[in-house]
Amino acid sequence: MAATAIAVPASAQVAGIATADTSVAIARSKALGAGYQSISTQYASFAQQIQQKRKEINDINTQLDTNKDKELTQAELDVAIKAKSPLLTQIDTKQKEINQLQDPIIKAQLYTVEQIALKYEAAQQAVITAKKINVILAPDAFVWAPDAVDVTSAITAELDKAIPVANTTPPADWRPSRQVAALYQQIQQLFDNAARLQAAQAAAGQQQPAAAPAAPAQQPDSR
Numbered sequence: 001m002a003a004t005a006i007a008v009p010a011s012a013q014v015a016g017i018a019t020a021d022t023s024v025a026i027a028r029s030k031a032l033g034a035g036y037q038s039i040s041t042q043y044a045s046f047a048q049q050i051q052q053k054r055k056e057i058n059d060i061n062t063q064l065d066t067n068k069d070k071e072l073t074q075a076e077l078d079v080a081i082k083a084k085s086p087l088l089t090q091i092d093t094k095q096k097e098i099n100q101l102q103d104p105i106i107k108a109q110l111y112t113v114e115q116i117a118l119k120y121e122a123a124q125q126a127v128i129t130a131k132k133i134n135v136i137l138a139p140d141a142f143v144w145a146p147d148a149v150d151v152t153s154a155i156t157a158e159l160d161k162a163i164p165v166a167n168t169t170p171p172a173d174w175r176p177s178r179q180v181a182a183l184y185q186q187i188q189q190l191f192d193n194a195a196r197l198q199a200a201q202a203a204a205g206q207q208q209p210a211a212a213p214a215a216p217a218q219q220p221d222s223r
Contacts, residue, residue: 016134020150024190025155026159036112053098060094115163117183122158
């Protein structure tokens, strides 16, 4: 995912009051982009297997779609469950296989996020000192604020200096904290939202040939 796909306002602050979004700052960092790309390359074969198994699940769902309207409803699932369809067992098996393939990818991504998150407080403090900020609030604390209040980009710039490259290989016994897991989910949601937006823009561009096409984006394959 290109970092520019996650937009934030120009970084500055007004009257000593600022706002920053931790997940956006980390998502836009060079270390995360490079780390996710490295993970994508390392586990390319896993990603291909995941895509294949998802296709196989979709093919099975098509068989369960009894009215062939290309939408598997709960009612159709209930019929299959009541009939103890072996197709459901096949889906369950393939989903477990997908989960096993995803585990090392997600673990590597979580570890990458943690490496950057450990530098966040110092990066934030550097911005506070440089801009003479008295208070930093979460973005949702404001009903309205000028773009100049947001210092997220400034924190990203400090992160880029503090950790240009992140380690993507966790120790064998490493486990993420709840805080890192929550931060990871927020970052993944940002990537998901950006991907959907760019897909919608691309579709709109195809419908209206005169419009400029949206820039393509690559999402880390983790789910």
